[in-house]
Amino acid sequence: MLTSQRKKLILEKLASEGQVLAKQLSEMFGLSEDTIRRDLRELDSEGLLQRVHGGALPVSPAIAPFAERNKQESGAKRAIARAAAAMILPGQVAIVDGGTTSAELVKQLPLSLQATIVTHSPSVAVGLVDHPQIEVILIGGRLFKHSIVTVGAAAVEAMSHIRADLYFMGVTGVHPTAGLSTGDLEEAYIKRALAARAAETVVLASAAKLNAASQYAIGDITLAQSIIVERATDEALISPLQQAGISVIKA
Structure with missing residues (x-):
């Protein structure tokens, strides 16, 4: 052969x-x-x-440049973002990761919501400019242009002073044994640091990211307490996550 x-x-x-x-x-x-x-x-x-x-x-196909990823699975991302936005209650502090689904998440937040959003994504921060009652805390650092987020020691140091109710994590891979992963080493460090600063980590995962892996591990699958997936996701992809004790929310 x-x-x-x-x-x-x-x-x-x-x-x-x-x-x-x-x-x-x-x-x-x-x-x-x-x-x-x-x-x-x-x-x-x-x-x-x-x-x-x-x-x-x-x-995972989710390691493509930001502009290209923004065109992928747009309907699924909107549904996932809508479900995520509904989880943020008045008065809460929520960390919102970078990425195309996170950018959609802030569009789904009601203008009347009174909350604090912490982010290392300039795109997410700018998306909240017209929300009069949302306080925005933008974490600084070196701009990683691929994902339009800040990374590095300065960003990690800034995160150490935060205690959040929720962290909405973007990933490129979700696998029951390989865990949560992303395509850049520094992003993996940042995401792990953010997860440590929140009472609950919620992963935003369109179908292309499930049962897939990227080069850099963020952590075991149990780093997340909840994963939001699109409603039509195959049960065969969801079942191993639930068996690991993760709450799977269908959007």
Whole structure:
């Protein structure tokens, strides 16, 4: 069998089963695990899967540039954002992450809401300018242009003084065993730091992010208490999350 044919079969198996294991692929093709791992490395370098210990997971499409991501799954993002916005009660302090779903979230907040929003996203902060009763706290730092958020030591230091009721986390990957992940190392540190400053972390996850992984781990799946998904999400994707003790909210 040609290498290209084998790689095609690996990707088909990954698409149908949600993960592949190097040992099983080795047995399936009658080849050494070293050969299979080389195939997985090459597919990873082409952006076609995400290698993890022992095998590979589907790669998240949510690592594309902000403008491109903004066009993806727009209806699902609006529904998820609407459900998230409804969770913020008057008088609460909520941390809102960067990202396209978060930018949609602030559009869904009623103008009459009296609350405090903490964010490291200039886009989220500007989106709240016309909300007269929402106090906006913008965390400073180095601007990471891919996601339009601030990162770095200054941002982490500023977060250490915050105690929030809710943190709405944006991710690029949600997987029951690989956990929560994102496409940038500094963003992973920031998201973990923000989760530590909130009583409840709520992950905003459109279907493309479920059962997928990116290069940098934010933390175990249990870092989140709740995950908001679109209403039509396959139960097979939701069940492992619920079994891990996560509350899944269908938007």
